Amino acid sequence: MQGAMQTRCGASTIKAQAAAPSFVPFVPARISTVKCLGSTCRARRQQTGVARLTRAQAAATQEAATKSPPKKDTNEFMLQTLTLWLLKEEQEGRIDNELAVVLSSIAVACKQIASMVNRAGISNLTGLAGEQNISGEDQKKLDIVSNEVFSNCLRASGRTGVIASEEEDEPVAVEETYSGNYVVVFDPLDGSSNIDAGISTGSIFGVYAPSEECKVDDMDDPNKMMENCLLNTCQPGSALLTAGYCLYSSSTIFVLTTGKGVYGFTLDPLVGEFILSHDNVKVPESGKIYAFNEGNYAGWEKGLQDYMMSLKDPEKHGGKPYSARYIGSLVGDFHRTMLYGGIYGYPADKTNKTGKLRLLYECAPMSYIMEQAGGVGSTGQERVLDICPEKVHQRVPLFVGSPKEVEYLESFIKK
Numbered sequence: 169m170q171g172a173m174q175t176r177c178g179a180s181t182i183k184a185q186a187a188a189p190s191f192v193p194f195v196p197a198r199i200s201t202v203k204c205l206g207s208t209c210r211a212r213r214q215q216t217g218v219a220r221l222t223r224a225q226a227a228a229t230q231e232a233a234t235k236s237p238p239k240k241d242t243n244e245f246m247l248q249t250l251t252l253w254l255l256k257e258e259q260e261g262r263i264d265n266e267l268a269v270v271l272s273s274i275a276v277a278c279k280q281i282a283s284m285v286n287r288a289g290i291s292n293l294t295g296l297a298g299e300q301n302i303s304g305e306d307q308k309k310l311d312i313v314s315n316e317v318f319s320n321c322l323r324a325s326g327r328t329g330v331i332a333s334e335e336e337d338e339p340v341a342v343e344e345t346y347s348g349n350y351v352v353v354f355d356p357l358d359g360s361s362n363i364d365a366g367i368s369t370g371s372i373f374g375v376y377a378p379s380e381e382c383k384v385d386d387m388d389d390p391n392k393m394m395e396n397c398l399l400n401t402c403q404p405g406s407a408l409l410t411a412g413y414c415l416y417s418s419s420t421i422f423v424l425t426t427g428k429g430v431y432g433f434t435l436d437p438l439v440g441e442f443i444l445s446h447d448n449v450k451v452p453e454s455g456k457i458y459a460f461n462e463g464n465y466a467g468w469e470k471g472l473q474d475y476m477m478s479l480k481d482p483e484k485h486g487g488k489p490y491s492a493r494y495i496g497s498l499v500g501d502f503h504r505t506m507l508y509g510g511i512y513g514y515p516a517d518k519t520n521k522t523g524k525l526r527l528l529y530e531c532a533p534m535s536y537i538m539e540q541a542g543g544v545g546s547t548g549q550e551r552v553l554d555i556c557p558e559k560v561h562q563r564v565p566l567f568v569g570s571p572k573e574v575e576y577l578e579s580f581i582k583k
Contacts, residue, residue: 247436247439247441247443248443248444249433249441249442249443249444250272250275250422250424250433250441250442250443250444251272251441253431253433253444254268254271254272255268257426262426262427262428263409263410263426266327266348266349266350267327267350267375267409267410269325269326269327270322270325270327270328270348270350270352270375271375271410271412271424272325273321273322273324273325273327274318274321274322274352274354274373274412275422275442276321277317277318277320277321277322277371278371278414278420278422279420279435279440280317280321281310281314281317281318281356281357281371281414281416282414282416282420282435284310284313284314284317285310285357285363285369285416286416288310288363289366307335308357308360308361308363310357310360310363311335311356311357311360312335314356314357314360314371315333315335315336315356315357317356318331318333318354318356318371318373319331319333319340322342322352323342325348326348327348327349327350328342328348328349328350328351328352329341329342329348329349329350329351329378329400330342330351330352330400330401331351331352331353331354332351332352332353332354332401332528332529332560333353333354333355333356333529334354334355334356334526334529334530334561335356338398338560339398339400339401339560348378349378350375350376350377350378350409351375351376351377351378351400351401351403352373352374352375352376353373353374353375353376353401353528353529353533354371354372354373354374354529355371355372355373355526355529355530356371357369357370357371358370358371358372358413358497358498358499358530359495359496359497359498359499359500361496362495362496362497367495367496367497367500368415368416368417368495368497368499368500369416369417369497369499369500370413370414370415370416370497370498370499370500370503371413371414371416371499372412372413372498372499372529372530372533372534373411373412373413373533374405374408374410374411374528374529374532374533374536375408375409375410375411376400376401376403376407376408376409377407377409398560401528401557401560402528402556402557402558402559402560403556403557404532404553404554404555404556404557405527405531405532405533405535405536405552405553405554405555406553406554408532408533408536408553409426409427410424410425410426410427411424411425411532411533411534411536411537412424412425412533412537413499413502413503413533413534413537414499415499415500415503417500419434419435420434420435421433421434421435421445421446421503422434422435422442423446423449423503423537425536425537425540425541427540428540429448429449429540429541430446430448430449430450430506430537430540430541431444431446431447431448431449432444432445432446432449433445433446434446446507449506449507449541450541450542451505451506451507451509451538451541451542451543451569451570452508452509452570453509453570453571453572454509454570454571454572454573455505455508455509455510455511455569455570455573456485456488456489456490456491456510457490457491457492457493457504457505457508457509457510457511458479458490458491458492458493458510458511458512458513458573459492459493459494459495459501459504459505459510459511459512459513460476460492460494460512460513460514460515461494461496461514462476462492462494464515464517464519467517467518467519468515468517469515469516469581471580471581471582472515472548472577472580472581474580475576475577475580475581478580490510493510498512498514498525498530498534502534502537502538502568505568505569505570506537506538506541506543509569509570509573510569510570510573511567511568511569511570511573511574511577512566512567512568512569513565513566513567513568513577514565514566515548515565515567516565520563522562522563522564522565523547523563523564523565523566524563525563525564525565525566526561526562526563527552527555527557527562527563527564528557528560528561528562530566531545531552531564531566532552532553532555534566534568535551535552535553535566535568536553538568538569539553542571543568543569543570543571543574544568544569544570544571544574544575545566545567545568545574546566546567546568546574546577546578547564547565547566547567548565548567548577548578548581548582549578549581549582552564552566552568
């Protein structure tokens, strides 16, 4: 009986304790009075540290987000083609639809020429054609074919009014049925002497704004039309709307500027499109590489000879002289110079007293590209883009490359 009563009493006691509210006395959390034991204390400290670090990181992330816009998601399979790039340029107002069509037509011509260059050895396209161009140079078979390809693509675009080729005697007015407004100058295949050896070649082009000087209405009077076309074509390089070149080498690279930066597109043979591969190219401020045909050294002026000797003097350049790299193809040498820095030059000599490269088809477009990449284009005496051609096939000396390198050369020639 007594045991049962104790059991009941114990049960009631347990129930009373469960029903009674628990009381926990409040103790202020002072660091000096808190005592932690062993691993429990370390765990609490680590948790507190992580919480504080997380809050600090969140605050820093939020501050960075307010300062810079969020990055756009990129897709590794996204291809920025030349066509899409031209559409964006049109949306931003740097070119119009008409000019985009012209540039697309030039890109098509370059694809065709690239295919012919790659198959030249097995398609009977090597060797001389037995003719000479207006400059007295022997024409290769591919010179003639490339000129036809370029001309046909530009005519078919319906956006060109005048086309001028290095291989033609005079600029050509596009027929009335195809006529547009833009003036396009081009060298369809620069460095064609290298074709038989499989060395890099290229095409060069420049586009000038439409002009009222050469109207389709003048076609009833061929002499007047040709006179106006000549006036329309002979514009300084500073008036170029766009310029570019296409390099035919281990890969086919289409380089273009519309007046705001230089961009390169590599031809993907599987897709059949030019894909953006060189975004906003900038030439280095300096570079210890020079590309000159030193076989003409004896015919150069004294200042240029002194300049060349200074490049080879190790004591003047930190114990190491400049390196010589010369392909003999303007496009190939220019492309390397723009990417790696240095200087390319084709000066005047006793045989070619005004230089050998053409102002309209080669020097002006390439100088325009180099300046857009942050470099310099000079004749040694003046800026190439400031020269207004007096005739279509006018020649000038050319020095292009890194700003400091061209400045150094001018210090010898301008003495």
